[in-house]
Amino acid sequence: MRVLHLSDVHVTVPVGRLPWHQMLNKRLIGAANLVLRRGHHFAGAREKLQALSVLSRERSVDLVICTGDYTALGTDAELAAARAAIECLTDRPHGFVTVPGNHDIYLKDVVRERRFERHFGTYLASDLPERCVDGPWPLVKLYDGIAVIAVNSARPNPAVWRSSGAIPDAQLAALAALAQDERIRSRFVFVITHYAPRRPDATADHKLHGLENADAFLDACRGLPRYAILHGHIHHRFQLELAGYGTRLFGAGSATCAGREGFWLFDIEAGARTATPGHLEHDHYVLDESAAVSF
Numbered sequence: 239m240r241v242l243h244l245s246d247v248h249v250t251v252p253v254g255r256l257p258w259h260q261m262l263n264k265r266l267i268g269a270a271n272l273v274l275r276r277g278h279h280f281a282g283a284r285e286k287l288q289a290l291s292v293l294s295r296e297r298s299v300d301l302v303i304c305t306g307d308y309t310a311l312g313t314d315a316e317l318a319a320a321r322a323a324i325e326c327l328t329d330r331p332h333g334f335v336t337v338p339g340n341h342d343i344y345l346k347d348v349v350r351e352r353r354f355e356r357h358f359g360t361y362l363a364s365d366l367p368e369r370c371v372d373g374p375w376p377l378v379k380l381y382d383g384i385a386v387i388a389v390n391s392a393r394p395n396p397a398v399w400r401s402s403g404a405i406p407d408a409q410l411a412a413l414a415a416l417a418q419d420e421r422i423r424s425r426f427v428f429v430i431t432h433y434a435p436r437r438p439d440a441t442a443d444h445k446l447h448g449l450e451n452a453d454a455f456l457d458a459c460r461g462l463p464r465y466a467i468l469h470g471h472i473h474h475r476f477q478l479e480l481a482g483y484g485t486r487l488f489g490a491g492s493a494t495c496a497g498r499e500g501f502w503l504f505d506i507e508a509g510a511r512t513a514t515p516g517h518l519e520h521d522h523y524v525l526d527e528s529a530a531v532s533f
Contacts, residue, residue: 239332239384241428241504242299245470246307246339246492247287248280249320263345264398265311272310280310283494284323286518290493290501291326293516293523297503301332301381305470305490306339306392306432308358312348317357328361335379335386336361339432339470340401343392369416371408376416384506385425389413391433391449403433403471404450410458417461426506427465431455434469434489438476456483466511466533468502475500475515477531486533488513499523 253269294302304327308320328334338354348354355362355373362374369378377388389410391403405413413429416422433449435456436442442452448471449455459465460483467480467487475491475498491500499518503525504511514530516523 239301239381239506240297240299241301241303241506242294243303243305243468243488243490243502243504244290244493245305245490246473247283247304247320247324247494248310248341248492249283249308249316249323250277250280250310251315251319255315264396265313265344267398268311268344276310279496280494282496286494286499287323288326289518289521290523294327294330297525299330299503302327302330302334303386303428303430303468304334304336305430305468306337307341307470308339309341309344312342312344312353314353317342317353321357332381334361335377335388335430337388337390337430337432338392340392340395340403343394345396346394349394366421369412371412372406375409376412378416378422380421380425383425383508384428385422386428386430387413387416387422388430389455391431400446402446402448402450405431405455410451410454414458414461417459423463426511427462428468429459429462429465430468432469433471434487435467436478436480436487437472438474438478438489440478456480459483459485473498475502477513
């Protein structure tokens with residue numbers, strides 16, 4: 239099985255196309271930041287996703303995983319644009335698995351109107367629906383030799399100074415129970431969520447930016463015999479061995495942020511697992527094969 243992991247693509251639309259009545263809140267500051275600073279970093283997101291889809295076909299990728307942050311402000315216009323832009327990566331033999339990011343669940347109106355579900359619901363069907371306890375979460379996908387368990391750590395953050403997340407207790411309890419399910423235990427497992435449980439230096443992220451219940455999340459994963467955790471949120475690709483948890487953390491960074499474009503390509507075979515980082519070179523993506531790690 240060959241798996242492509244990307245994150246934080248932040249497909250933007252012109253601010254003038256966003257509904258003004260949805261902007262009289264935190265989005266007004268976010269829109270100003272988009273125009274003055276953030277927007278130009280992601281101006282080429284659509285073209286870069288097309289280029290990444292070329293690599294996915296050339297490298298015979300079986301499954302694509304995206305760990306969220308498709309948008310900047312969580313509006314319908316952005317989610318529709320992001321859904322169209324990501325389409326080129328959803329046709330792999332084993333499909334596409336995703337979770338939302340904090341920018342996708344920006345404010346409470348996104349949850350109230352079920353915007354993410356309306357635009358990305360095609361990819362939120364679990365193979366074990368009886369295990370879902372919080373909408374589609376935890377979402378489970380079963381494949382030959384591997385499983386993916388997706389938990390949602392994104393939530394609305396109305397305060398302008400906060401962009402933190404948390405995985406609801408019900409999802410954590412369901413995740414811990416899944417770790418004892420023989421359908422899961424017989425496979426290598428990718429546990430995916432948006433927020434990083436640890437930073438690249440192995441410390442916890444700042445409480446206003448990171449995963450508030452990171453330790454509880456790691457404890458819920460502890461029962462899995464063979465697993466890795468995939469996430470986004472931090473716009474630098476990295477990998478980290480988590481001492482005491484018997485696993486490794488893979489942050490995809492951002493696939494489309496100018497100057498930082500990154501992703502991971504995983505090869506999972508019986509008894510052997512390799513993660514190879516990749517980056518954008520001119521107008522196409524390449525693998526850094528000399529930096530591949532076995533895990």
